[in-house]
Amino acid sequence: MKTVIEIKNLQKTYTETAVEVKAVNGVSLIFEEGEFTAIVGPSGCGKTTLLNLLGGLDAPTSGQVIIDGIDISTLSSRKIIDFRMKNIGFVFQAYNLIPVLTAKENAEFIMQLQNKSKVERETRIAELFKAIGIEGKEDIRPSRLSGGQQQRVAVARALASKPKFILADEPTANLDSVATSELLDIMRKLNEEENITFIFATHDQRVIDRARRVVYLEDGVVTKDELKE
Amino acid sequence: MITISSVTLAVVLAIFMRSFQEGSYGIMVETAVGKFSGYVQVHQKDYWNDKTIDNGMVVNEQLIKTIKNIDEINGVNLRLESFSLASNKMNTKGTMIMGVEPAKEDAMIGLKNKIVKGEYINANDQSIILGSGLAKYLDIDVGDTLVLLGQGHWGQSAINAYPVKGIVKIPSPVLDKQVIFMPLLLAQSYFSFENGVTSVVVIFEDPDYTEEVSAAINAVIDTTQYQAMTWQKMTPELIQQIEGDKAGGIIMIAILYMIIAFGVFGTVLMMTEERKREFAVMVSIGMQKKKLMLISFYETLMMNLVGIIAGILLTIPIVYYYKVNPITLTGEMAESMEQFGIEAVLPTVLDFNIFLNNTLIIIVITGIAAIYPLFSILKMNVIKSLRG
Ligand SMILES: Nc1ncnc2c1ncn2[C@@H]1O[C@H](COP(=O)(O)OP(=O)(O)O)[C@@H](O)[C@H]1O
Ligand SMILES: [Mg+2]
Secondary structure, eight states, rough: OOOOEEEEEEEEEEEESSSSSEEEEEEEEEEEETTTTEEOSSEEEEEEEEHHHHTTSOOEEEEEEEETEEEEGGGGGGHHHHHHHHEEEEEOTTTTOTTTTTTHHHHHHHHHTTTTHHHHHHHHHHHHHHTOOOTOOOOOGGSSOOOOHHHHHHHHHHHHHHOOOEEESTTTTOOOHHHHHHHHHHHHHHHHHHEEEEEEEEEEEHHHHHHHHHEEEEEEEEEEEEEEO | HHHHHHHHHHHHHHHHHHHHHSSSHHHHHHHHHHHOOEEEEETTTTTTOOOOGGGGGEOOHHHHHHTTTTTTTEEEEEEEEEEEEETTEEEEEEEEEEEHHHHHHHHHHHOOOGGGEEEOOOOOOOOOEEHHHHHHHHHHTTTEEEEEEEEEEGOOOOEEEEEEEEEOSSHHHHHTTTTEEEEEHHHHHOOOOTTTSSSEEESOOOOOGGHHHHHHHHHSSSTTTEEEEHHHHHHHHHHHHHHHHHHHHHHHHHHHHHHHHHHHHHHHHHHHHHHHHHHHHHHHTTTHHHHHHHHHHHHHHHHHHHHHHHHHHHHHHHHHHHHOOOOOOOOHHHHOOOOOOOOOOOOOOHHHHHHHHHHHHHHHHHHHHHHHHHHHHOOOOHHHHHHH
């Protein structure tokens, strides 16, 4: 198995608050290619903080996040943004699609940043929309899509540029059970058939049930790391 | 959309208001009064304080020559003005007699095409023309004879009767009801004041030179005997009104631009706050802040441009409408305007410069406003903004 991310003794302390918060307090983990992993724990245990560190959205107080042999916390902010564009797909709890763009334009967004040709974009988006079951919604704006559909567009957006891994923070929190199970089916399928690495932060039992690895987090510390399959 | 319409509104307001102000009486009075009285007049020294015919002067060839020799000056119009009673049938009225050089006076204030009945006078005519309001009051018509009774030079009595050659419609109702024009020679004989004039109106092209011309004349004439005056000095109350109006206008415009600036900044601020999360998403999925700033700036610029163009297109017909259908003024200001022969209406001017200047100012305001989102993006904390 190939390692995609290795984190070593990662710490993140928030000092702007009245009381110092050690949101992530010495976490070391290795994520490998093709994982379907849930980082699980009660609200406030540090899941989002950990995911932000993994995605280079936030800088750790100490420790390392090594992706492809590079410690991303040493990169300049410019390079980190570029790094994210090339390597990481994000799925957010609130979908966060760009309201003025159509479903297809949202999905294409990163490919456009990457200056991919029109033909390449069209093929990729068509393929993705088919895979995630939202064909025909290409020209519709997010506001006219259901939550489940919007989140699927978000998954398409995250996948479009063929990132090394997908980080998804509570992707099902706003979805009903039908939409949740549909979304999980799609992601599992992509994981199994295309070997795409998914890392979730979640406290949704339905996600936990479908995960192949579950990392339990409590007060910024890993308490259990369970491989289910 | 909000931004576009706020910019559009800004353009409409600014241009509309400026067009009104530029067209406003201040400037109209300035030009019209200057036109009617001449921008500079030369009088006998005491005349302006005590405007009687006894303070008039005898035309002095040497003086006229000296004045005409000054560079800017194209020529002079001689006037002999005084009061008389005019009487026809049972009607009598106090009138202002203006003895003028007919051809020159027409060239200056365009009397000939204001004739509504009869004909204009010639230099050697023994007849008069009078304001249409006066003609109506006296119930007199072209071809009738008007009796005039007044005081001539040095206490001599002036009584005579002259045929009416034409009736002229003066824009100022006040003047229209009291003015009688007659050839200068005739006036001089009526008032028994050979070669006498009360005012030498100095003719030159550019009103901007008024002060210089007046000073130049005073430098060469015998100022113990004569005096050159600018029209501003001749009508100080009016000048005060104009100045006050101009100052008020500047304050109004300043306030207007402030409101515009606040409006534009407000909408940009709102828009930016609203879109912060969107920006954060873009940066988090891999868009460089620089690129985002560029796009955002371009976007704001385009929106402003659309707003400005829409504003201009909207304003042209409005301004044009009020140019053709001016607002009619009433009250004190209106009266004082009419006294000086100006219609008391407030047209707008359709002036390219007003459009250009105000558009430029608004471009500057919106341009500055467009910088705010850039800072906002640059300083953005992606995680905080994502959480929204
Ligand atoms: N920007 C921040 N400033 C201060 N404290 C923060 C900030 N973000 C998160 N925290 C705190 O860090 C802890 C972990 O938060 P978070 O990572 O959001 O947890 P989770 O996603 O598991 O709910 C919480 O106690 C939270 O209040
Ligand atoms: Mg969270």
